[in-house]
Amino acid sequence: MDSRVEPAVRVATPADRDAWLRLRAALWPGDAPGDAEEHAREIDAHLDARGEDARWPQEALLAELDGEVVGLAEVSVRPYAEGCETRDVGYLEGWYVAPGHRRRGVGRALVRAAEAWARARGCAELASDTDPDNDVSRRAHAACGFEDAGLVRCFRRRLDGD
Numbered sequence: 567m568d569s570r571v572e573p574a575v576r577v578a579t580p581a582d583r584d585a586w587l588r589l590r591a592a593l594w595p596g597d598a599p600g601d602a603e604e605h606a607r608e609i610d611a612h613l614d615a616r617g618e619d620a621r622w623p624q625e626a627l628l629a630e631l632d633g634e635v636v637g638l639a640e641v642s643v644r645p646y647a648e649g650c651e652t653r654d655v656g657y658l659e660g661w662y663v664a665p666g667h668r669r670r671g672v673g674r675a676l677v678r679a680a681e682a683w684a685r686a687r688g689c690a691e692l693a694s695d696t697d698p699d700n701d702v703s704r705r706a707h708a709a710c711g712f713e714d715a716g717l718v719r720c721f722r723r724r725l726d727g728d
């Protein structure tokens with residue numbers, strides 16, 4: 567039996583708050599006690615502000631199958647992205663499909679929707695990133711047409727001490 571699916575992909579609305587929160591928390595569980603509340607605060611702020619500005623430069627795209635929200639792509643426009651040749655680049659900030667619905671084309675459908683979203687905002691490229699150890703993500707990005715743009719090591723330091 568062919569288990570491929572064609573999910574409906576749409577922009578999240580206030581009615582999707584809990585579904586978005588569930589998928590976002592599964593993608594970025596975090597390790598600090600307040601992480602779940604932080605996700606909820608960011609989603610609420612986004613949904614409130616979006617009502618005032620239809621040109622919102624960040625969006626949550628949701629994939630729905632038989633009335634169930636099973637996938638999320640958070641997209642934005644970044645001024646610059648590693649390896650890109652143009653400015654104001656579409657960016658796949660987060661990409662997640664619920665475990666029971668993977669390998670059926672939902673992730674691919676979300677990337678197609680992210681491409682369309684970025685094109686509609688004048689972007690000529692779509693970029694993304696993932697943890698270097700996330701081999702499934704690396705393969706899925708490649709399968710969806712992304713080229714490897716190299717590895718970046720990140721650093722931080724506090725500025726309130728010596």
Ligand SMILES: CC(C)(COP(=O)(O)OP(=O)(O)OC[C@H]1O[C@@H](n2cnc3c(N)ncnc32)[C@H](O)[C@@H]1OP(=O)(O)O)[C@@H](O)C(=O)NCCC(=O)NCCS
Pocket residue numbers: 593659660661662663664667668669670671672673674675695696697700702703705706707709710
């Ligand atoms: C990455 C992810 C979103 C892909 O979602 P998906 O719905 O399984 O993707 P698709 O079914 O559209 O797969 C597209 C292609 O990616 C590749 N792929 C996906 N999962 C794979 C796996 N486990 N192993 C090897 N290749 C894989 C395949 O080439 C696949 O095409 P195929 O099934 O025709 O062979 C999903 O695995 C996921 O949510 N992972 C956890 C979160 C994550 O790591 N997100 C990315 C970093 S932000």
